[in-house]
Amino acid sequence: MNYSREEMMTVAAARQLRDGEVCFVGIGLPSAACNLARLTHAPDLVLIYESGTIGTQPTILPLSIGDGELAETADFIVSLPDVFAYYLQAGRVDVGFLGAAQMDRFGNLNSTVIGDYARPSTRLPGAGGAPEIAAHAGRTLVVMKASPRSMVASLDFRSSAGFLDGADRRAALGMHGRGPQTVITDVGILRPHPATQELQLAALFPGITSAEACAGFAWPLRLAEDLDTLTAPSAHELAVLRSLQRRSAAAHLQPRDLPLHRLDT
Amino acid sequence: MNYSREEMMTVAAARQLRDGEVCFVGIGLPSAACNLARLTHAPDLVLIYESGTIGTQPTILPLSIGDGELAETADFIVSLPDVFAYYLQAGRVDVGFLGAAQMDRFGNLNSTVIGDYARPSTRLPGAGGAPEIAAHAGRTLVVMKASPRSMVASLDFRSSAGFLDGADRRAALGMHGRGPQTVITDVGILRPHPATQELQLAALFPGITSAEACAGFAWPLRLAEDLDTLTAPSAHELAVLRSLQRRSAAAHLQPRDLPLHRLDT
Amino acid sequence: MDDLATNCWMSLPEAMRRFVHDGDCVALEGFTHLIPFAAGQELIRQGRCDLHLVRMTPDLIYDQMIGMGCARRLSFSWGGNPGVGSLHRLRDAIEHDWPHPLELDEHSHAGMAAAYTAGASGLPFGLLRGYQGCDLQQHNSRIASVQCPYTGERLACVPALRPDVTILHAQCADALGNVSLSGITGAQREAAMAAKRVVVTVEQRVAQLTPAMNQIVLPHWIIDAVVLCPLGAWPSYALGHYARDNAFYLNWDAIARDRESFLHWMQRYVLDCNDHAEMLRRLFASGAAELTS
């Protein structure tokens, strides 16, 4: 069965999630991956979107982190101060998702600026929830396509901490979470080396060579000793994912239904 | 019209409240006074009970600070952390009520122990909300009967701060509130001296002499230069208060209606 | 889903046995409303001891537990019988070490609220403008202070409360164990979120939680046990189900004032009863009316 790289990424991310875990979900691929997991092997996955929706079970993928769909299908909703203090900071989140414009070999991320902070060549949206997701989630999954422009030797700005300079510097800062345990790219999966914590290629996408994979990184990517190849998406995984995306696209295409008549009252 | 000392105290307390003020109410006489004010000259008085009920308009006086009546007649309810942080500490309360077992000449209060803290002769309930009500309410009203056992030269324990040792020591501690601006006893009303902040007799109950009043205090009570006499409760004040208390007593005497049948399910 | 449902719903004796151990730090929260009396009395029946009890307002339930020798230590902020007067068993423990000494960790309400909030937030301490000009911090070395890095002013600190187990009573829960409380909810949410384990007794098991006044919801995955226990807050109350038994609160003053009458009452209505339902039936049988109202 044919599948795209993006589909393989989504499936690979979904497979990282274990049933019953509590996930702090981001928009886009993480949201697709979490809902794919929930609709396949992890029906009791608990999804928390940053907007405070707890135990959300959306039938379509949201376009924003605070879509009405997320509120309407949530077990309940809490305020932003509460979701960050009582859920994330309190250590009640097992898995957090992160993405960024740049990542370095220790999984540190930049989503703030390209260039100088005060006068950037490109101003990016900023850190948002990332610094504390990176610190407090039991583990984080980073989702980013591999290219030398994004997988860089040195970040322009560190928006959120991965393993810092490696070798347990992270634990020394007293962070509860175990950091970026898995990085899902469009060529394969990286995991930290047990001792140095430098990210190394742990598994390749089917049909990708390690040379092709390494070309996506601006630093000399190390290969794990037991370098593996991921199983291709199953027919069931693809069917569920495509159905979810079809459903979502159809819903998002529906014409807006703004009750303009209320302006006349 | 005849009236009791307790009725005069309640009426005197009610008269301290101005329409539209936000009051942090305690159980007992303060609750009666606030509701009397609300039912007479201050219909838009906002009552907050410590249990988090905001804008409560009880039809009967509660027996506890968290009676269902307070919840059912509230505009809304907040949690205890919220009522203490967002309402009291944030300076959104105009008037707080306090009572205690002992008060000294500067309006400092003891509701913790008689005797030594570690091995008291009488253990009292403790401070509860008082330390922060005393600090943060715009002003406090203390309600206590006068007797040398309670109006003491020196407290066994300072549970909450009045004017401390006077002479603006209070302001030096950075407290938002202006402290015990009025003390309502069963012989008259005390107010702080503008300079020393020592409490002095500002107004007598009708029919009480200043000598009788002073006998209720273990320290030599000073009299204000413009010592006044309070107006006796009006017929309207008494009628409203008595009706409220009659209504409350009748409601409290109703037999309990515990749905014991639910034990069989 | 059925497995999950089966796992968290259980009987009160089982829940107390599995999740509350001798020596634990235990918070039975509820500010006047929704006080988990049935759970506290089951702990007495099971003879739990050496507990560090935590509650803003000890109320009758801790008077009973302290009088029956369950407690080693008490964190609290107001220890009276609301609207009535003293908690005589609490007083006897402090004043006369009966049945044995009780360590006190005494705070103000605002301090307790900040300590629970810090515990729920994963912070080591709670921050407040509080305790100014009071003697409490001279007798409780856990009340400290910290300097504001911006203004230089000193603010009070209290160490975070993190109970080993928090026990609540709530109006309802669904099959999965999602719990809903409404009305006056005190510091219950914070006490639950701060705890390592959470046990909740409820009035009703419902198919679906519906919005209610000041509703808070606790998700099933922070909760270890849910127990169906109608009237489990009596003599406290459950808004929408039954009112506070003010007469019993008044009556408790006489029952608890004297060690003998206290022990007699506890024997007859708690120890000699298998459960909360039997206690209520016995209390409200014709013969017992004089004891309770």
Place this chain on the structure above:
Amino acid sequence: MDDLATNCWMSLPEAMRRFVHDGDCVALEGFTHLIPFAAGQELIRQGRCDLHLVRMTPDLIYDQMIGMGCARRLSFSWGGNPGVGSLHRLRDAIEHDWPHPLELDEHSHAGMAAAYTAGASGLPFGLLRGYQGCDLQQHNSRIASVQCPYTGERLACVPALRPDVTILHAQCADALGNVSLSGITGAQREAAMAAKRVVVTVEQRVAQLTPAMNQIVLPHWIIDAVVLCPLGAWPSYALGHYARDNAFYLNWDAIARDRESFLHWMQRYVLDCNDHAEMLRRLFASGAAELTS
């Protein structure tokens, strides 16, 4: 009561004129949901300038205000077009000082939430475990730290946010001006409680507030003005009333990418319209469809 009701209900132009002044620190809050677009656009119409804008997620409304020169300073934690990409006007201000320089006070979401909470609580600073190993605090000297008096560990601090005025959009308010928000409520309650003045636009005026999902209520006595403003959150949404206009969010990318097309759009749909209702009628008249969907 009628006097009070008359006093707090007013028109949007009047509310903005009376309660928002040039140079003010202004928070228009709302996390994706209930963003007060109509109010922000009225501030643009009135030419308000030199504002210190505060919002966790600047969103399209601050892109518009910044692009029209209302802002001197921005406190924020995530400045993108959600699910779409950049806020081009925000970028242009930071990258090229257009229309003039913008000071940044940048935080994480958790830091902003703690800062609002501190402001609402009357504390001078908010406390969090945050910013560990990040570069933000090197560029924002307002992010500081404090030592825990119990454990010795260092925790991050942010100064309390206390806006001169917080502006919200809500589902409904009653005659007195008690306001009810439900659904995703972000940091709105904290932003309102932290503010010196509060103005709220609402979808509906109701006789009585009824319980709703995750409802928060703001009491009339902390609120300075309530404005009836149906669809006042468009293109954001009001749960129970209308959905988020995702197509417009997508479309904004093209409108705002270019200074000319941005200015043209603002002239035609904001400055040339008397109010939000006229803007919506013009936008959704047949001829304008290509611009918006």
